[in-house]
Amino acid sequence: MDWGLVLFYFFAALAVVGGVMMITRKNAVHSAVYLVLTFVSVAGIYILLGADFLFAVQVLVYAGGIVVLFLFVIMLVNLEESRRLSGGKLHLAASAVLTCLLFGMLATLFGRVAVGQPSVAAPLGEGNLQLMGIALFRDYMLPFEVVSLLLLVAMIGAIVLGRPRA
Amino acid sequence: MIIPQSHLMILSLVLLTIGVVGVLIRRNVIIILMSIELILNAANINFVAFSSKWQNLTGQIWGVFNITIAAAEVAVGLAIVIALFRNRETVNVDEMNLMKW
Numbered sequence: 001m002d003w004g005l006v007l008f009y010f011f012a013a014l015a016v017v018g019g020v021m022m023i024t025r026k027n028a029v030h031s032a033v034y035l036v037l038t039f040v041s042v043a044g045i046y047i048l049l050g051a052d053f054l055f056a057v058q059v060l061v062y063a064g065g066i067v068v069l070f071l072f073v074i075m076l077v078n079l080e081e082s083r084r085l086s087g088g089k090l091h092l093a094a095s096a097v098l099t100c101l102l103f104g105m106l107a108t109l110f111g112r113v114a115v116g117q118p119s120v121a122a123p124l125g126e127g128n129l130q131l132m133g134i135a136l137f138r139d140y141m142l143p144f145e146v147v148s149l150l151l152l153v154a155m156i157g158a159i160v161l162g163r164p165r166a
Numbered sequence: 167m168i169i170p171q172s173h174l175m176i177l178s179l180v181l182l183t184i185g186v187v188g189v190l191i192r193r194n195v196i197i198i199l200m201s202i203e204l205i206l207n208a209a210n211i212n213f214v215a216f217s218s219k220w221q222n223l224t225g226q227i228w229g230v231f232n233i234t235i236a237a238a239e240v241a242v243g244l245a246i247v248i249a250l251f252r253n254r255e256t257v258n259v260d261e262m263n264l265m266k267w
Contacts, residue, residue: 008169012177019181019204023188028196035200038181042207045177048169049218054210054229061233066203066240073244074196077251095190103183110175128226135223136230147234154238161245164252 008048015041028074032067039063052128174215181208193258195250199243206236
């Protein structure tokens with residue numbers, strides 16, 4: 001019995017359940033908690049695929065940072081429980097049709113790409129952090145700096161937007 | 167350990183669809199932002215899956231950039247939500263129909 005495969009299906013099921021619960025809960029705090037479940041399951045899948053660094057970043061940034069940010073904002077805006085999902089029947093029908101269309105299109109596309117070969121998580125797992133560091137600071141130096149600039153701009157933008165109007 | 171590539175892609179597709187459904191059917195703008203995070207995560211699974219399949223780190227580097235941009239997006243998005251709530255007292259997207267007030 002291949003325990004890696006069993007773990008993969010376990011994490012995948014957990015991620016999907018977390019996602020479905022997230023979009024169906026009425027209380028936004030419950031949604032945020034189910035979002036954590038999904039993020040942690042996805043992190044588990046990363047480690048099964050040998051992406052150790054991304055596993056750490058996923059847990060720290062998503063489950064640690066982004067969800068806390070969401071919870072802060074939910075507390076801050078003091079939500080009344082939104083009573084229903086969304087607008088009229090037409091809206092729901094159009095949403096269903098569009099989603100089915102998107103799902104079908106992507107499934108067809110993926111069916112053409114996914115040709116048999118299974119993915120193996122061997123050599124990349126060894127010293128993944130070291131390899132990532134070398135790649136980030138040598139081959140992807142410029143994109144890395146640009147992304148750091150983007151983060152700075154986003155931080156300043158968030159502060160400016162969140163400031164009370166004078 | 168061998169995980170079929172197609173199963174990883176199906177997982178990514180299902181998570182993306184859940185995110186799209188969340189964006190379409192919910193009214194609460196915070197839940198919509200959460201659904202967008204789910205969509206970004208689904209894309210990331212594909213990046214990592216193919217990185218692992220072809221033993222090439224590029225996919226994981228893109229995954230890191232993806233997470234960075236998700237963090238920036240959510241910071242600005244939530245700041246907008248707070249500014250909007252301060253002015254309009256609502257987090258319902260149906261009531262957000264003005265660019266300026």
